[in-house]
Amino acid sequence: MMSIIRKPLFAHYVITACLLAVIGFCGFKLHQHAKYDKQLVRAIQSLQDGVTAGYDADFKGHIEKQFSPLVPEEANWINAFKKDSAGYPQNIIAYSFRTMPEFGLVLEKMTIHEDTVYCLLRLRDREEFDVTAKFIQKGDVFLLDDLRNIAAFYKRLTCYNLYLIDTAKTQAVK
Amino acid sequence: MMKIEKVTGVLNVILLSFFIIWCTGWLFTGAWYCNPNAEDLSLTSLPRDIGIIPSSMDVMSHYDGRYFTNILHGLNPLAFNWLQGYKLMPVFGVIFLVVSFYFFANTLFVAKSKWMLLLYAGLFATVHFATAPSLPHDLYWMVSAFVYLYPAAFTFLWLGSYIRYIHVRPNEKSIGWFIATVIFLFACIGLNEMFLVSNFILLLVLAVIAVFASDRNVLWKTLPVLLIGFACITFFVASPGISDRAATQHDPNAGVLNVGGIVHAVKDYEFTFGYLLVNGLCVFSSLIILLSFDSVSFRYKIIEEASKPWILGLITLSLFGVSVLMALAFYIPMQINVGYPARVFDSTNIFLQLVFFVTVPLLAFHYKSYDLFKSILPYKNYVIFVLLWWMIAGIFFSNNNIARIKREYTSGKLQKFDQTMKTRFAAINSARQSGLCWQAATVDSIIVPNSTIFYSPELGSNRNPVYWNLAYEIFFKVDEVKREGDTARKVQ
Numbered sequence: 001m002m003s004i005i006r007k008p009l010f011a012h013y014v015i016t017a018c019l020l021a022v023i024g025f026c027g028f029k030l031h032q033h034a035k036y037d038k039q040l041v042r043a044i045q046s047l048q049d050g051v052t053a054g055y056d057a058d059f060k061g062h063i064e065k066q067f068s069p070l071v072p073e074e075a076n077w078i079n080a081f082k083k084d085s086a087g088y089p090q091n092i093i094a095y096s097f098r099t100m101p102e103f104g105l106v107l108e109k110m111t112i113h114e115d116t117v118y119c120l121l122r123l124r125d126r127e128e129f130d131v132t133a134k135f136i137q138k139g140d141v142f143l144l145d146d147l148r149n150i151a152a153f154y155k156r157l158t159c160y161n162l163y164l165i166d167t168a169k170t171q172a173v174k
Numbered sequence: 175m176m177k178i179e180k181v182t183g184v185l186n187v188i189l190l191s192f193f194i195i196w197c198t199g200w201l202f203t204g205a206w207y208c209n210p211n212a213e214d215l216s217l218t219s220l221p222r223d224i225g226i227i228p229s230s231m232d233v234m235s236h237y238d239g240r241y242f243t244n245i246l247h248g249l250n251p252l253a254f255n256w257l258q259g260y261k262l263m264p265v266f267g268v269i270f271l272v273v274s275f276y277f278f279a280n281t282l283f284v285a286k287s288k289w290m291l292l293l294y295a296g297l298f299a300t301v302h303f304a305t306a307p308s309l310p311h312d313l314y315w316m317v318s319a320f321v322y323l324y325p326a327a328f329t330f331l332w333l334g335s336y337i338r339y340i341h342v343r344p345n346e347k348s349i350g351w352f353i354a355t356v357i358f359l360f361a362c363i364g365l366n367e368m369f370l371v372s373n374f375i376l377l378l379v380l381a382v383i384a385v386f387a388s389d390r391n392v393l394w395k396t397l398p399v400l401l402i403g404f405a406c407i408t409f410f411v412a413s414p415g416i417s418d419r420a421a422t423q424h425d426p427n428a429g430v431l432n433v434g435g436i437v438h439a440v441k442d443y444e445f446t447f448g449y450l451l452v453n454g455l456c457v458f459s460s461l462i463i464l465l466s467f468d469s470v471s472f473r474y475k476i477i478e479e480a481s482k483p484w485i486l487g488l489i490t491l492s493l494f495g496v497s498v499l500m501a502l503a504f505y506i507p508m509q510i511n512v513g514y515p516a517r518v519f520d521s522t523n524i525f526l527q528l529v530f531f532v533t534v535p536l537l538a539f540h541y542k543s544y545d546l547f548k549s550i551l552p553y554k555n556y557v558i559f560v561l562l563w564w565m566i567a568g569i570f571f572s573n574n575n576i577a578r579i580k581r582e583y584t585s586g587k588l589q590k591f592d593q594t595m596k597t598r599f600a601a602i603n604s605a606r607q608s609g610l611c612w613q614a615a616t617v618d619s620i621i622v623p624n625s626t627i628f629y630s631p632e633l634g635s636n637r638n639p640v641y642w643n644l645a646y647e648i649f650f651k652v653d654e655v656k657r658e659g660d661t662a663r664k665v666q
Contacts, residue, residue: 008344009394011346012345015353015356016401023406026409027408027412029231030234034414
């Protein structure tokens with residue numbers, strides 16, 4: 001038996017062993033990836049819950065705490081996730097909410113209902129933003145159902161030089 | 175008399191060639207007008223943007239275990255932003271089935287003429303496409319063809335390669351066929367859940383043959399193929415995406431066995447097989463094949479032994495059984511209520527066609543000495559002549575895919591569809607090149623969405639569902655694609 005394997009079919013069995021190793025390795029990596037992916041989904045859900053709870057000083061910590069288990073091992077995957085959004089920084093956008101400029105739209109309320117984040121925005125100074133009034137009216141309710149949508153929303157605002165401000169700073173402006 | 179018979183024989187070859195060229199001509203005409211749907215765009219943009227391996231891992235984590243289908247999503251014209259190249263995919267699909275079946279048939283039989291074998295393969299492919307329950311799923315919708323057509327072609331390729339591999343002596347020289355077998359088998363298993371069934375059964379049959387073969391060399395040569403085959407099946411089935419998808423599509427009210435699904439499957443199977451019998455193309459092809467050859471010679475002894483009537487009968491029953499099990503592999507896990515899943519029978523029909531094109535004619539050869547056959551044989555060329563005319567008339571006037579493509583072409587439906595898509599792509603490209611910060615395109619809706627060359631998913635009105643709008647936006651890298659008349663904005 002061994003002589004058969006050793007001589008004429010040696011190359012066949014070497015190839016087989018290599019292929020089986022590759023398949024096994026791919027299976028292992030796939031399950032590892034799926035595990036991290038589930039963690040990220042949980043983190044995003046927590047993030048949305050954090051948004052619902054409102055902005056506060058702990059929000060930054062809250063986000064970082066949720067994402068921290070994914071860093072650094074999953075850093076590459078997070079980068080891929082960013083590219084997947086066709087240039088929209090999907091996961092970074094969440095952080096953008098805490099680096100808002102001091103003028104623009106007032107975010108009055110964000111609530112979550114059935115996996116949808118509802119953002120109630122108010123124009124701080126309507127006259128300054130005539131152009132934007134074509135697509136954003138005072139009292140508009142924006143439905144942001146996923147991070148990609150938030151990213152698109154964020155881009156749409158920035159295209160018209162509009163920025164979200166956080167409620168604490170709004171009070172200061174007022 | 176002999177001269178007339180000879181002339182009829184030549185005419186038959188011309189008629190058969192005409193039938194095949196006519197059918198492939200219309201299939202290629204359809205290809206000229208076909209365009210990607212939203213799912214083609216959504217599935218090819220991910221591997222294009224993040225690479226084949228990360229995108230495959232992403233899909234296999236959530237949706238399926240189709241590793242090779244996911245690889246193909248990154249290896250096609252759309253993944254290289256070549257929209258016009260999409261029209262080549264159906265042409266490739268037709269040629270792929272012809273070539274793979276030719277290779278398989280050439281492995282089984284020694285033909286007097288390679289051209290006759292090519293006609294045989296051409297007939298097999300054209301009859302398949304003419305009778306496919308859903309031609310878009312089978313051929314024109316690229317990502318669907320990866321799942322429902324390509325595995326059949328890969329089955330022919332790996333089986334043909336395996337048979338050749340086993341017979342190459344000395345063993346050292348068989349490495350080429352071994353690698354071919356392994357590559358085609360790996361590809362075949364990673365394309366579709368339904369073909370897991372056929373591949374699993376085929377591997378089991380090979381295992382049994384190898385174990386009981388008098389030549390132990392067959393066992394030692396088959397063992398690596400079996401190991402790789404079963405490893406690929408395990409890899410597919412154990413993918414996390416399989417369980418995720420099963421969970422989302424599980425009807426909480428359905429039982430584990432899903433009896434309703436089985437009853438549904440049997441009814442649909444009856445309907446499909448009934449159509450194959452009634453339309454005549456398969457039955458007439460079977461008769462033509464039987465009458466065309468006076469004798470049959472097999473390339474390998476093992477195939478000759480397998481052509482004994484009782485074994486052929488068993489293979490015929492097995493082909494029916496495999497096609498039933500493949501259909502059940504769709505119905506049982508899919509516990510959600512679906513209509514007639516035509517695409518499932520695009521794949522199972524391949525196995526049913528093998529009954530008409532291979533096993534039944536071979537079985538009938540054993541009874542050529544019967545009086546009925548003997549009385550027909552002197553007039554066989556005339557009988558074939560009549561059958562071919564019948565088939566040509568059928569392809570012109572009956573309800574089949576070739577006639578439908580022709581009707582849609584002459585009514586201008588195909589051209590209108592192509593024009594709508596060209597205008598749509600031009601509008602999107604124009605938005606992309608506008609230099610505006612917010613790049614938005616408004617496009618026309620497709621008036622008649624489903625045809626022989628196109629099948630939904632398509633943009634819904636008011637971004638409902640939003641997924642297909644996102645598919646366009648991500649593929650073309652624009653901010654917003656909406657249909658004419660939409661009142662909803664991207665961020666609503």
